[in-house]
Amino acid sequence: MADWTETYRPSTLSEVRGNDKARDALREWAENWEDHRKAVILHGSPGVGKTSAAHALANDFDWPTIELNASDQRKADIVKRIAGEAAQSGTLTEGGAGRRLVILDEADNFHGNVDYGGSRAVTDVIKSASQPVVLIANEFYDMSQSLRNNCETVEFRDVSKRSIVPVLRDICRQEGIEFEAEALEAIAENTDGDLRSAINDLQAIAETEDRLTEEAVVTGERDRTKGIFDLLDEVIKTASAQEALYASYDVDETPDDLINWIEDNVPKDFSGAELADAYASLARADQWLGRVRATQNYSYWRYAGDNMTAGVAAARREPKGGWTRYGPPSYWRKLGSSRGARDRRDYVARKIAESGGMSMSSARREVLPYLAAMTHHCKNRELTVAMTARYELDADHVSFVTGSGKDTNKIQGIVADAQRLREEAAVEGSEGAFEGARRSNGGSEEGRNEPLGPDQPGENDDSEVDTDESNGDEGTDADESQSGLGDFM
Numbered sequence: 181m182a183d184w185t186e187t188y189r190p191s192t193l194s195e196v197r198g199n200d201k202a203r204d205a206l207r208e209w210a211e212n213w214e215d216h217r218k219a220v221i222l223h224g225s226p227g228v229g230k231t232s233a234a235h236a237l238a239n240d241f242d243w244p245t246i247e248l249n250a251s252d253q254r255k256a257d258i259v260k261r262i263a264g265e266a267a268q269s270g271t272l273t274e275g276g277a278g279r280r281l282v283i284l285d286e287a288d289n290f291h292g293n294v295d296y297g298g299s300r301a302v303t304d305v306i307k308s309a310s311q312p313v314v315l316i317a318n319e320f321y322d323m324s325q326s327l328r329n330n331c332e333t334v335e336f337r338d339v340s341k342r343s344i345v346p347v348l349r350d351i352c353r354q355e356g357i358e359f360e361a362e363a364l365e366a367i368a369e370n371t372d373g374d375l376r377s378a379i380n381d382l383q384a385i386a387e388t389e390d391r392l393t394e395e396a397v398v399t400g401e402r403d404r405t406k407g408i409f410d411l412l413d414e415v416i417k418t419a420s421a422q423e424a425l426y427a428s429y430d431v432d433e434t435p436d437d438l439i440n441w442i443e444d445n446v447p448k449d450f451s452g453a454e455l456a457d458a459y460a461s462l463a464r465a466d467q468w469l470g471r472v473r474a475t476q477n478y479s480y481w482r483y484a485g486d487n488m489t490a491g492v493a494a495a496r497r498e499p500k501g502g503w504t505r506y507g508p509p510s511y512w513r514k515l516g517s518s519r520g521a522r523d524r525r526d527y528v529a530r531k532i533a534e535s536g537g538m539s540m541s542s543a544r545r546e547v548l549p550y551l552a553a554m555t556h557h558c559k560n561r562e563l564t565v566a567m568t569a570r571y572e573l574d575a576d577h578v579s580f581v582t583g584s585g586k587d588t589n590k591i592q593g594i595v596a597d598a599q600r601l602r603e604e605a606a607v608e609g610s611e612g613a614f615e616g617a618r619r620s621n622g623g624s625e626e627g628r629n630e631p632l633g634p635d636q637p638g639e640n641d642d643s644e645v646d647t648d649e650s651n652g653d654e655g656t657d658a659d660e661s662q663s664g665l666g667d668f669m
């Protein structure tokens with residue numbers, strides 16, 4: 181299901197709610213930009229509409245946007261280049277045509293990012309930019325004084341309950357949801373001025389309730405202390421999206437740990453499309469966790485939590501019964517905790533990302549778990565060989581993905597067969613699926629698909645992943661599938 185905070189993101193400034201003064205000040209800044217040529221800082225708590233306002237403004241003024249944020253890991257000269265290009269295209273044409281709005285998100289965090297050369301570089305870019313620049317920040321005073329002094333400032337306040345309720349009401353009407361006014365009030369009350377959270381909560385409740393009652397909102401909050409296994413049971417098997425979210429508040433786990441528990445156990449009960457949806461939610465949760473790490477802004481934990489609990493529960497297509505042996509995140513958890521395992525994971529994810537034209541994060545969260553499930557203990561040998569060839573994996577990687585011990589005959593055989601497959605492909609000269617495979621034979625070519633080399637981290641790292649080798653299933657599925665390289669992606 182679409183994320184309502186995206187569906188209902190304001191597309192014009194007049195739709196930005198509850199911050200009328202800020203909104204008007206921003207519009208005025210843009211109208212007079214030609215005269216003052218200053219950048220503007222939008223600051224305020226998460227989820228109150230700063231980013232939305234910047235984009236709505238660009239939309240109203242017909243300015244294309246250029247977006248950058250502090251976690252982008254780009255270098256200061258790239259910032260300069262982009263701002264510079266934007267600057268030139270602006271001066272070429274008089275009267276505002278060719279104007280671009282540069283949006284710098286997480287502007288309170290540039291100082292912490294050495295890649296940007298700190299906030300001094302940012303301040304320089306801002307001062308010399310001849311295009312309008314919007315800086316977005318949670319913490320005004322985390323920005324350097326010179327940066328603050330060189331910009332105009334617009335404060336976004338927490339959105340009042342009075343302004344949140346009508347937004348929720350509009351959404352209910354558009355979604356055709358029956359509601360009690362008190363239910364909306366209760367949601368607004370709970371979310372403390374954060375409109376994004378209010379919309380998330382509304383969606384979580386609406387996912388299961390036919391009618392939005394105050395009781396549904398309130399009972400969902402009931403205090404319970406629970407263990408992690410109860411929580412898994414609820415998120416995966418029984419709870420509505422809202423119950424799952426609220427239940428997670430009572431569990432004593434950080435979101436960083438919780439995501440591993442859920443990710444590791446959800447494939448035990450979910451499959452097919454619902455598993456894909458669950459993984460997509462976990463990928464979003466992971467992005468928020470990444471944002472917390474980049475910005476140290478722990479209020480984003482909430483959005484991570486929403487996605488990993490309510491999102492996963494909402495992915496459930498049919499009721500789940502019975503008892504499942506949930507376990508602590510063994511193998512996937514180690515991905516996060518041991519350097520070597522993380523490196524192996526990232527190597528495989530990078531190969532998947534390159535060959536599938538997707539982001540590392542999607543590869544890691546959405547594709548890799550599938551591959552791992554399908555090749556678990558190498559049960560589908562053809563597929564495991566194909567995967568090994570296509571992604572140029574060595575024994576370490578194959579062991580990591582399949583969970584089989586890397587020194588076993590099974591894995592050695594698979595790596596050897598994959599090598600043969602690549603050589604055959606090279607001889608046949610078929611392009612496309614085998615493109616990367618051919619390169620790996622030489623070992624020194626340039627290009628994106630670099631083969632594993634001595635500089636590949638993790639190669640000789642001893643920190644092992646689980647190698648709980650299971651015997652006896654070797655080759656059982658060998659002739660069941662004729663999967664070729666092109667077939668499985």
Ligand SMILES: Nc1ncnc2c1ncn2[C@@H]1O[C@H](COP(=O)(O)OP(=O)(O)OP(=O)(O)O)[C@@H](O)[C@H]1O
Pocket residue numbers: 184185186188189190195196197198199225226227228229230231232233318339347375376377379
């Ligand atoms: N003032 C508002 N008016 C209308 N919708 C809003 C407003 N504030 C937040 N929203 C809703 O919440 C979502 C998140 O808002 P937005 O990203 O603009 O917040 P933000 O203040 O930039 O937060 P952050 O600092 O976390 O990026 C929007 O997509 C929109 O659905």
